[in-house]
Amino acid sequence: MWSRILNPGVISKASISLRSLFTMRLKTSEFQSLLSDGLNGLAEVFEKNQHELRIAGGAVRDLLSGKRPEDVDFATTATPEEMKGMFQSAGIRMINNKGEKHGTITARLHNENFEVTTLRVDVQTDGRHAEVEFTTDWQKDAERRDLTINSMFLGLDGTLYDYFKGYEDLQNRKVRFVGSAEQRIQEDYLRILRYFRFYGRVALEADDHEPETLTAIRENGRGLAAISGERIWMELKKMVVGNHAGHLLELIYKLDLAQYIGLPPDGDVDEMKRVWRNAKDHSPKPMTILAALFHCPEEVEKMDIRLKVSREEKNLALFLVRNRRELCKNVDEPDSLKPFTDFIIDSRELDSQSKVCELLKYQGEHKLLSELCQWSIPRFPISGHDLRKMGVTSGKEIGATLQKLRDIWKKSRYQMDKDELLTYVKP
Template sequence: MWSRILSPRLIGRSSLHWRSLFTMKLKTSEFQSLFSDGLNGLAEVFGKHQYELRIAGGAVRDLLSGRRPDDVDFATTATPEEMKQMFHRAGIRMINNKGEKHGTITARIHNENFEVTTLRVDVQTDGRHAEVEFTTDWQKDAERRDLTINSMFLGLDGTLYDYFKGYEDLQKRKVRFVGSAEQRMQEDYLRILRYFRFYGRVAVEPDDHEIWMELKKMVVGNHVDHLLELMYSLELAQYLGLPPDGNVKEMKRVWQNTKEHSPKPMTVLASLFHRPEEVEKMDLRLKVSREEKTLALFLVKHRRELLKNQDEPQSLKPYTDFIIDSRELDSKTKVCELLKYQGEEKLLEELCRWSIPHFPVSGHDLRKIGVTTGKEIGATLQNLRDIWKKVVIRWTKMNFSAT
């Protein structure tokens, strides 16, 4: 099928978000079969009044996939009022114009119905219904659509107009949201379901989602507490690799604690997990990085543990102790995320100012003074480390009390 599509080319950059507009000519039997007396009549009316008319959305996706679409929707630069005027002058009957508020006029020509919608942008949405504003900018209309493979237009001369690499995604069998997945889902929550519906139609592999990249963007954006709660209410979370009985109440608390402190995505998501085994299952599903996985396991394990046996409330001691004892390079980063998780703003500020001291003694130093056996070296180093840690903690306490 792809060999029958001719002349791909880039025609330049849009002024909006520096997107590249990709165009090419489509010459397939499926496309040619759409041209009936009715469609020719529709094209003649719009051409006469010099308004652009293109095939939009899912019909373009189907045609590029080698299928003749069952339904064909059209988009135009003409407003609903302008369409009504030219259809009236041409003696064309209009029916079922309930969609006029959102820009859709249905014309009946040669016993065929044609739904034509004015290009539009969403100016306000409540998560299901939108107030729209009409435009003549094709890219702005493409920007408000859900998936890249549904955001393309096809001129009646066979020219494809693709602003968001929808054609490339279709070739690669990828299902991606246009722009920000979070914004698309906030505009219409049912787009979450549409993602999975089209994944089932387009993708080759059953588990080749780009979910983690989109989920990461969402959980550090706005309204994440509401969006994650919605995913659980729609019973979608388990399909994203999240625990089916995730702790939504804890997630809301953690989001309130962290949202002003630039949390890592995993810091927010870790609140949903009850047990380390759930982190392992998530990793199998989402294929997160090693750093992200170890952070999640750290938070699930230590979100309560580091507070045990703490003699002084609001003390930095258990956290600095942990960092000093740990020999991992990112231990301070993990503890900072833990303090964000717990909502310990004062301790977080103190820890950010604290520099990890370097333990000044090594096994090589001990050998120089005659300590030779491995067991003795290990025991001596541990004793010295304990003494050194007490000095460091005393210094830290004095330093912070002074500031």
């Protein structure tokens, strides 16, 4: 076992051990910032009761990448019952007991919540769920995790515990499954999409996959059909806005996965890659990229049935598919923003401007996008009450007159005020 103390921000490749367990000491500012009064108090409770407590999984990966993690999960050798006894004796409040059956207890100290999970081993898996048993063996817990970069632990003294060269892979920007890719995938088929998502976050090159990994994904892809749409969508939408999204979506088609995850079997991959190149530097919404795969609104409806996306996401996809050609046909004209602002005015929907912005990202119209982002929706100055005061009383006539005045107002680039518009009304 190797051990080395690192200065903040300094990590040496030469320190990587070829043995099964690699350790080193991390002392970066991002790590030190986690050591709050709450965490120090939690650590004291575990130390007093002679149980180990370590940071686990994604938070370790983020810290080693120089990032302060948004969420921090903890792992321990203590069982849930032992944790409850420890916290009760220390007067520590416990909340959200829904995770207890999975070995997770949430403690609250100094206005912070800490999720702590007992080390586990998988006893039986069916590709969606696992039956687990508790253990005190850190390596056994690491073995059940998906990717090497997510299988590391970090002690609260800064000591890294790495059983599967996760740190080496992180340094080399490699994404690999722990042990056998096929076995890890068969334990939970959603790991196929997790692999793609983390590839987009870690890998430097778009197409630098290990051939055996892609083979395992292709041969086990049909297992995704049994995964819930909500879980698939959660992974897919993170992948689509990450690096290499165009390549990864194309790979999903090459590996024959699309049919299992709600995407059209003959999706327009070339259009998707074009849209991704257009939009990737302008923070597109996930559905803006995916919409390029759909040929018609009916395919959006089928996707929604499988993935159960939000109403807002579905409506955006439908809007893009229906308007990506017609609404953008005059973008080269002098007043090319007007069709878009007129559409927003006519739609009278609260999110219409946001949808049109996504359409401009889709089409790569960055200049128009900038102009529209600075444009504020003007208020139409005429109401039915104004017309009634002028003697227009029929509901049908009021509606027709309002539309006529709205068209005049739009032609004036929304500049005409109430008095000017009312001169067009004949009582």
